[in-house]
Amino acid sequence: MPILEVENLSVTFRQYASGLKERNIRAISNLSVTLEQGEVLAVVGASGSGKSLLAHAILGILPANAETAGSIKYCGETLTAKRTQSLRGREIALVPQSVGYLDPLMRVGNQVRTAVRNGKPAEEQRKVFKRYKLKSVVEKLFPFELSGGMARRVLLSTAMVSGAKVIIADEPTPGLDPEALNEALLNLRELGDQGCAVMLITHDIDSALRIADKIAVFYAGTTVEIAPAKDFTGDGEHLRHPYSKALWGALPQNGFTPIPGSQPHSAALPPGCLFASRCEKATKECHQAQPDLRELRNGKVRCIHAT
């Protein structure tokens, strides 16, 4: 049984555009993704494709003007607002993107201690710092005093000490030098090997491939493909969705082929396939209704013509 199961999740923002005119922004539509124990799932997609919103929806920390539909299940049980509140930081932990997510006026050691759920806070914090090769002076530092690599490890520490079974890391790698990047990736992989379920949100397909078991490709707020990591190889001939193939082909080492056009804005989504306006294989049917996510060759795809 998957430990985390997101099914047909939609997130809509109500906005008052001008005066009393209400405008709905559908930032996530019919998104489905599952996370198994011991597995690292990478979520990739362009900016604005809803990756962070998915993380925030799982943790129940969306802004007040957001409305959600669909279901999120943890260990087979639907997450209600109340249940999420009790799981946050205990069973499900977030590794945020940057040092800006730490309280600027609180020493980092103390911040890690507040995340401890089992055992003596100070002890647990020292243990995890030692594991991540953070010197003991670091616990007395304020966030602004940390180098990029140290900040990364402190943020990881907060998730580690929580003892959570599901770790959601939102873009934990940008701005890291190659060595720190390598270390951060290995840390996440290690969590997976220890039995946690890790969701790695990233722009960086290369890094994702190094540690992920599965890759979920997001486009305009929905999952277009879920594929085993090994399918990202060669010319992308094993990939299922035209967007995944295009994304793969756009990487420097694969020809640097740009994808023409742009992702539709979440306030004006087309009725049919969300990728249709940029898809070479698009036919009349593609414009009529959004294709369903279907099983294909040990993965999933949201495309009527995929083989």
Add this chain to the structure above:
Amino acid sequence: MARAKNLGRFLLWRSIRAFTLLAGISIISFLLVKNSPIDPIQAYIGADMLNVGPEQREKIAQHWGLDDPVFKQYVNWASSLLGGDLGTSMIYREPVAEVIKEKFSHSIVLMLTAWVLSGVIGFTMGVVAAMNKDTAIDRIIKWYCYTLASTPAFWMGLLMVMVFAVWLGWFPVGLGVPAGILSDDVTFIDKVKHLVLPAITLSIVGVANIALHTRQKMIDVLASDYILFARARGERGFILFWRHGLRNVALPAISLQFAAFSELFGGAVLTEQVFSYPGLGQATVEAGLRGDVPLLLGLVLFSALFVFTGNLIADLIYYVVDPRTREGRTYES
């Protein structure tokens, strides 16, 4: 240590600025007073004017050097000022320093009470409003603050006197102590009773600024990434506020309170007038109305110094308390 050196330079620089500021203020106010239609001799003699002949006037003028050129008068005054002598008040017939000391001892009680009250109440209002943004409670607090921000202190004072002193009779109408009682017989309770209305008046007007400022700051903090992350770790409600909100909002609020010394002083002048409270404010008004030049100048300098000190503390708080300026170290690991 680099930091102590920086702090030393900061303080030295500030002292130089304070000195030039005071020198400038003293020249301007001296010129203003000298060119105003106040007749210092008449102010000195008061109602006995008719009994004083021109000869005696001449003698007084000579005694005070009133016939010297203005520049010379200023130099005389300024040099004795540097020697610590502020001159003698004409209406109180006491050294100006003594008068200021005695009046300030009353005012400081009033101002300090109002300062603490308005700080604590305003801060709480701001936090409550921000944590309940866009609810009825937030709207009420905001409305209250905007209304207050446009209410003059003396008007609020009059209202308080009318309601609580005249109609309800809970507190005395004015003065610092009961009238017609020997000063030895004045009890602590008496003093407190006379303090309540002016202090409340002064703080009611003072909360608006700090409340609105704190509200905005708190809203920013609540929308920050570190609060989002704290919530993702399961923190909420009071714990969330206590751990992350308070820490980040208190510093700017306290600093703002110190920077508001000028409003506090200005408010005290009006409030003391309404309540006939025998403090610095009242002395300032009297010195102005009755042409007590030395006292007026002394008060101007004193209030400038007072406001300056507030601003200095406001800056120092950031300098000394905020770790981002306090501990300038970075570690590589």
